[in-house]
Amino acid sequence: MIQFKNVSKQYADNLALDRLNLTIPSRDFFVLVGPSGSGKTTTLKMLNRLIEPTDGDIYFDDQRIIDYDLKQLRLQMGYVLQNIALFPNLNIQENIAIQAESLGWARKDRVARARQLLSQVDLDPDQYATRMPSELSGGEQQRVGIIRALAIKPKVVLMDEPFSALDPISRKQLQDLVLRLHRELKMTFVFVTHDMHEALRLGQHIAVMRLGHIQQVGTGDEIMQHPANDFVRGFFQNEHAPRPEVIQDLLNEGYGQSTTATATLAATAPMSELAAALQRADQVVVGTEHGARSLKTPDLLDYLATKEAD
Ligand code: ADP
Ligand code: MG
Secondary structure, three states: OEEEEEEEEEEOOEEEEEEEEEEEOOOOEEEEEOOOOOOHHHHHHHHOOOOOOOEEEEEEOOEEHHHOOHHHHHHHEEEEOOOOOOOOOOOHHHHHOHHHHHOOOOHHHHHHHHHHHHHHOOOOHHHHOOOOHHHOOHHHHHHHHHHHHHOOOOOEEEEEOOOOOOOHHHHHHHHHHHHHHHHHHOOEEEEEEOOHHHHHHHOOEEEEEEOOEEEEEEOHHHHHHOOOOHHHHHHHHHHHOOOOOEHHHHHHOOOOEEEOOOOOEEOOOEHHHHHHHHHHOOOEEEEEOOEEEEEOHHHHHHHHHHHHHO
C-alpha cells in the first residue's frame, strides 16, 4: 500500500501540490487524471524520489519512502516514460535487461527474462530479441519500454502518460496490454493520464486532480454517477459530449475506395446520413475535395468500433 500524508510540493513561488492525501491499495490499477499542470507528474515522481516533497510523508508498505535505501526503493518502482527512450545502441533484449545487468544477473537469466517478457507482449523473441530499437515501430518500442520496467519484477509500476504520443488504435492495443499485464503480474500500477476516457478504461480507482488538489477519488462508476463537484462533472462531461461526427472523419482514417461514380453524399454530411444511406444501398459514393470514394457497411462498423474503444 502507498500512502501520501499531507504531501506538499513548492517550486519557487508555485505550490504544485497542496497537502495531498491519497491511499493506493496494493495491486490496484490506480489512475491519476487531470489537466496539464495539475500535479500528476510531480505526484508520480515522488514515489521513486525523482522529486522530494517540500512537506509531508509518503509511505510504502508502512515505511516512509525517505527511510528506504534509494537504490532499493527504485528497484521496487518500475518506471515507464512517455518518451520511450530505448538505448539506440543496445538491442531489444539488452534494453529490457539493462537493470537486471546492473544488478548482476547472469547473462542466461537476463536473456531468459527478456525473451519471456517479449512473448508476454506478443513480440516473438526469435524475431525481436536481437533487433535494434530503430527496427521497431513506435507501438512496438513502447511495448518494450513497458516490459523493460517490469524486467526485475518491481512491486509497483509507475507510468506517466505512456500512450499519449500513439495513434488511437495503437493506444487501444497498449491499454489492453497493460490491463492484461496487470491481471497477470499482480503488481500495483500507478498510471498518469490527462485523458478521462483512458482513466475510465484502465482504472480500478481514479484520483481526479486539479491545480495541486485531489478533487475526488473513487471507482470510475462512482465518479461518473456522483461527481464530487462542478470541476469533476465538467471534466467528465466535456470528454463525453457527443462531438459532431461527419463522414470526412471516417475518410480521414483511410476507409473507402476511390471511384469515378457520381457522389450522392458530401463528406461534410453527418455520419448518420451515411448510416441511413447504407441501409438503402450496399455501397454509397461520397464526394470529397480530392474526388469520390465509395463506402460500404463494414467501413462504418469498423470505424465505429475503433471510436468506441478510444
Ligand atoms: P502535470 O503532470 O499534471 O501536468 P506537473 O506535476 O508536471 O503537472 O506540474 C505541476 C505544476 O508544477 C505545474 O504548474 C508546473 O508548471 C509546475 N512544475 C513542475 N515541475 C516544475 C519545476 N521543476 N520547476 C518549477 N515548476 C514546476
Ligand atoms: Mg505530467
